Amino acid sequence: MVRIAAVAGAFGRDLDFDLQRVATLIEHARRDGAGMLVLPDAALGGYLADLRNPGPESLPPALAVDDAHVREVVTLAAEMVVCFGFCEADGDRRYNSALCVTGDGVLGRHRKVHQPAGESMAYAAGDGFAAFDTPVGRVGMLIDYDKTFPEAARALAVDGAEVIAALSAWPTSITNRAPRMAQDRQARLFDLYDQARAAENQVVLASSNLTGSLGGLRFLGQAKVVGPGGDILARTWSKAGIAIAEVDVAAEVATARRVLNHLAERKPEAYG
Structure with a gap:
């Protein structure tokens, strides 16, 4: 059994503040017995303030993978598996990236593939x-818009992932904002995608997200842990917090796939 935790929380441009918040969240998750903690996208440095026109003066700080702030998260993780997002510097390029680490170092890295308009x-x-591979099992990562595309999560499941960490900086609708967050179109889609990606691949999915506001964006929260049947095992709703669920990952996945094994029963030759 492992306790998997997903965070809803606010992070911004102040890297020292962000690191302090990461340290607090890791401490709380450790106190609650979590073996894996999934922090939001952009947990170091915050997300874009404007998706329509992200000017260079408003971008998050770009960090190399060996930056001191990144290394500090590795140290803080210690025995825990911790996934977190940041703006990665690679030469002249920036990537919206996620790392999965323990105190021993980097276990995996993902650079966001699918980009909404403006990004x-x-x-x-x-x-x-x-x-x-990680101490809690085989893991894959998605960032934000990646989860909208079934092929992304399916590629991870085909590669053996039994846990998908979906890190987000997912805002309310930019074009059609609802008066209440619970009525927002993007709030509904965020939950729908989390449950569908878990159920169609029969995996555990840990979904983190930002809260609060940055520039013109207001973030949804709604962190959750979803079982391989698409059932929500724990969630935070729209407020900041940590959703924690105790899961026997291998047993839950095996049970979900006992009669109908979606991966084994695919017909790739028919898909074109």
């Missing part, structure tokens, strides 16, 4: 999806 002006796109 391509700030970030280069990643080019693939790969799972990797």
Whole structure:
């Protein structure tokens, strides 16, 4: 059994503040017995303030993978598996990236592949999806818009992922904002995608998200842990907090796939 935790929380441009918040969240998750903690996208440095026109002066700080702030998260993780997002610097390019680490170092990295309108002006796109081994099992990562595309999560499941960490900086609707967050179109889709990606691949999905506001964006929260049948095991709703669920990952996945095994019963030759 492992306790998997997903965070809804606010992070911004102040890296020292962000690190302090990461340290607090790791401490709380450790106190609650979590073996895996999934922090939001952009947990170091915050997300874009404007998706329509992300000007260079408003971009998050770009950090190399060996930056001192990144190394500090590795140290804080210790025995825990921790996934977190940041703006990655690679030469002249920036990527919306996620790392999965323990105190021993980096276990896996993902660069966001699918970009909503405007984000391509700030970030280069990643080019693939790969799972990797961790102390809590084989894990794959998605960032934000990646979860909208079934092929992304399916590629991770085909690569053996039994847990998908879906890190988000997912805002309310920009074009048609509802008076109440619970009525917002993007709030509904966020939950729908989380449950569908877990159920169609019969995996455990840990979905984190930002809360609060940055520039013109208001973030949804709604962190959750979803079982391989698509059932929500724990959630935070729209407020900041940590959703924690105790899961026997291998047993739950095996049970879900006992009669109908979606991966084994695919027909790739028919899909074109």
